[in-house]
Amino acid sequence: MHSKTRLFFILTIVILVIGAIGFFYFHDKDNYHAPIPLLTVEEPTVGDPAAPVHVVVFEDPRCNNCVVFHKRYYERLKKEFIDTHKIKYTIFLVGEEPHSETVLRILFCVNQQSTPDFFKVLNKYYENLPLALTDQELEEEMMRLITSLDLNINEARFSSCVHKRSYIQKASENTAYAKAIMGGVIRTPTVYVNGIQLVRPDYNEVEKLIKKELNSR
Numbered sequence: 001m002h003s004k005t006r007l008f009f010i011l012t013i014v015i016l017v018i019g020a021i022g023f024f025y026f027h028d029k030d031n032y033h034a035p036i037p038l039l040t041v042e043e044p045t046v047g048d049p050a051a052p053v054h055v056v057v058f059e060d061p062r063c064n065n066c067v068v069f070h071k072r073y074y075e076r077l078k079k080e081f082i083d084t085h086k087i088k089y090t091i092f093l094v095g096e097e098p099h100s101e102t103v104l105r106i107l108f109c110v111n112q113q114s115t116p117d118f119f120k121v122l123n124k125y126y127e128n129l130p131l132a133l134t135d136q137e138l139e140e141e142m143m144r145l146i147t148s149l150d151l152n153i154n155e156a157r158f159s160s161c162v163h164k165r166s167y168i169q170k171a172s173e174n175t176a177y178a179k180a181i182m183g184g185v186i187r188t189p190t191v192y193v194n195g196i197q198l199v200r201p202d203y204n205e206v207e208k209l210i211k212k213e214l215n216s217r
């Protein structure tokens with residue numbers, strides 16, 4: 001009887017140990033979806049093109065969560081990972097909120113000439129969110145914001161791009177693409193780290209996954 005009790009005790013310990021090892025080994029993996037390929041060739045990107053980790057942020061500039069995400073985390077990610085050549089960082093703009101298309105069109109017109117200026121304008125936009133209630137008012141506020149910055153773009157070419165309402169189709173295509181890869185519902189911001197999805201993450205979640213991907217390289 002004593003030997004049976006001892007054997008049962010040993011087996012219980014072994015099972016518990018195996019269970020614990022399995023939990024810690026697979027726990028992180030179970031939190032993530034499988035990575036997916038992303039089409040981001042034409043989207044504004046900063047960082048070392050040869051960086052081992054690619055972070056793609058799907059955001060709508062009229063989305064409150066996106067405003068918070070960018071204002072709180074972009075500069076931290078830039079300092080810790082972009083400027084140190086560890087990641088390249090892509091903004092994938094989508095537009096589902098009221099008047100989003102107007103902002104997207106103007107930002108795309110900036111990026112057409114200068115990606116660094118795109119990020120400069122986007123940062124300024126998030127710092128000074130327009131209060132306009134109509135598309136026309138929003139466009140006027142955006143144009144004033146851009147005029148106030150020292151940008152390396154051809155103003156005549158930029159103005160023509162905006163007034164011709166270029167990039168309407170691209171704004172629509174970006175949004176449709178986001179819906180397709182997210183199962184029909186866009187939840188912004190959604191972050192992909194080497195194709196692995198994080199929905200509305202905080203900084204620690206993004207940082208953790210970036211470091212995990214860096215360590216696996």
